Amino acid sequence: MDNDPILEMKNISKAFPGVLANDDISLEIRKGEVHALLGENGAGKTTLMNILFGIYHPDHGEIRMNGKNTSIHSPQDAIRERIGMVQQHFALVPSLTVAENVILGLKDFGFIIKTKQVEKQIKELGERYTLPVRPKSKVWTLSVGERQRIEILKLLYTGANILILDEPTAVLTPQETRQLFHAIRKLVQEGSSVIFISHKLDEVLEISDRISVLRNGRNAGTMNRSEVDRRTLVQKMVGRDVLLDQEKPQVEPGPLKIEIKDLSVKNDKGLMAVKNLSLQIKGGEILGIAGVAGNGQKELAEAIYGLRPIESGSVQMAGVDLHHRSIKKRIQAGLSFIPQDRKTIATCPNLSVMANIFMKNTIPGLKKPSLWNMQIKNMHEKTSELVENFSISTPSSKTAVRYLSGGNLQKVVLARELSNRPSVIIAEHPTRGLDIGAMEFVYKTLLEEKKKGSAVLLLAGELYEIFRLSDRVAVIYEGQIMGYTPPEPAYTEQIGFMMAGTREAFIHDHQN
């Protein structure tokens, strides 16, 4: 490895209204290294990379390539400097082939494209970097992992030697992640540099040569992989020591709270997203559902809650069939739902904390508001109480929730969903986008509800979150449960296989 930086970002600052996303960040990338950018959501990782890729323009600071000042005003400039970026959301045309997607937007092909030659080049490129693709396949037929490979090949094809990968593993199964890491290692061997953005500690420790930790828009330090361990990284990320692994309270399972039998649900495209799925959760039990996003988790949650019609099968709460019951009835029956999308479904951004907490009109313990007089004053008092209990930091109960941070917004949702004395809680990615402090709070609160005897259905993408909270783990693949495992990291590989569509029974047969 050559220690001269090929890329330097110096004193980069970028402000958005109300936030200083990047505050005087300096960063050096060397030739042939995997440089991880680690940080909580909102720490400024993506902003910094968008500046490097020319999507944003920095307020202050400069970018130097090979020791020379450059100005990058657009992605075109970045590509000219041989910088490439794979965004979190892929930009591929589903109806075109792999080869067509790779050369899409490239100008040096003239009017008639020599498809054969391009396909051959792509195939060779893929083999060289262990990123196998079939150049003639249509993109819509490919898995997420394959699509990601195309994005990377596209960068390589345009000659990029600095590759920015923004949270590349968020959408992958453990096996696909391993394959990606293999390709990354190959890339740096060949002399490229990779900037790997992530908030997952283990991955960063596994793949990087050097690690820069961003915290609150500042660079909290760049370290060699050999000098750090998990604990020091967490400390750098949050600025203090946290207990990531608290004890799970042991609760004697109570009566059956929710029973789903042969449930089938369609997705927005009208295809079956949940197929004959059955599960049961008892009081005081947390069932974690693991799976790659988009395998029917969202549809399952929405169907139970009543936001999506049930095609067949039944959902019963305490023996009562919920089919044809309105959402209001379900709420009254003690069903709570913490949706993944807190900004678009779970809250009204322009309304006050109070209005958001009372969005469902009921909070037990408060006199039921009458139709003609909601007793706004009482509601504000009750809100102040909940604001304190849930340690929501807000100037007042009248502040519009769009001014709250993600963590505080989620606390508002929790305050509403959990002070309703729920008997069944559906928690869909309850910590997505939260910092570690707020994550801990969510875990603590959900475990408290478990102690109180609620049944919790936890749909989460992150395995550690499932291990951390659940009593049982079910793995979902294409709307079906592939099998159950105990919530222990030792089962990660087995879960990984099931997430990719192998049935539990099959794995056992194989092992025996």
Next chain:
Amino acid sequence: MTIKIEKRLNTPKYLSIVVPIISVFVALLIMFVILTIFFMGRLGSFAAAFSETCSAYQELIAWPFFNQYGLYSTISKMVPLAFVALGLSFAYKMKIWNIGGEGQLYMGALAATWAALFLFRGVNSPVVLITLVAIFSAIAGALWALIPALMKAYAKTDEIVVTLMLNYVAIFWVDYLVYGPWRDPNGFGFPGTATFPQAAMLPTMFDGNVHIGVFIAIALAIVLEYINRKTRWGFNSQIVGDNVRAATYSGIKVKSYTIISLVVSGAIGGLGGGIQMMGMQHRLMHGFSPGYGYTAIIVAWLGKLNPIAIIFVSFLFGGLLVGNDQLQMFYKLPISLISIFQGLVLFCLLGGEAVAAYRLRIERAKEVPANE
């Protein structure tokens, strides 16, 4: 030192009052230029045009707001504006864009006429007849709004288009009746019905110059303000208005809310039509409304959908309409200039809102690292 334009995080309260006032002022200013150009064409010299415009502006403001008789007409003109604007604001709160105020006003007037002249001919008690006519006009407005409401709730049609189109249908219905079956046989061929019976006329004040409709409008505004602030409807409707998906998630029946808000909105507009018939016109005529239903859209917006503010804004706009009439009469201005003015007000208002979302920030130069 650099000057930066950036988005406001928080819009200060005072801006919601200052912005409309400045907007109207700017509109008046632009209109001043247009009028001066218009008068230059007529009078030739700039000086003469300028002084003519000044005196026109004096008329525009002095008569409707500072003259006793001018004030009477201002109050009379504000009543239909206030009713329709109050109705519209009820739907607008939930982001349901009812553009059909004009049609609902016409249908209310039509039903009022039907009730007063034909259906309840024999009723002699003013209290009973006025109540009946009012109820009929409100129902007619409600039914007229029910059409787009059902279409929106069940077929997801766009309420803007449907309500707007229904305006023309309503106007042509009235035209058909006043030119045809309902035309007053003793009306010398004038396209209008016969006069309402005495019992169907609203009581008046100030020697018969002002009818009591203005008090009904004020009372209605107070009721609506209470509904918005205190009731469950008001609470839930702000949720529907801010985020429909969150409303569904909260168990609010968005379909019912959509239908009810449009129907109530139409009922209030229809009631406005009935009040206009009983208080002002006393007969259904061709084109009795000079576009109250459209002006009311501007009124509702200027009043920020707040019922109490809408009363004040409709007073202001009533005055502008009266002033405009004066200008038409004494300065022989074409009516299209009046429409230009109203358009300008809306334009400046929307522009003002957009501008007010930003602020200027003056920033002292920071120590910037020298480039080489």
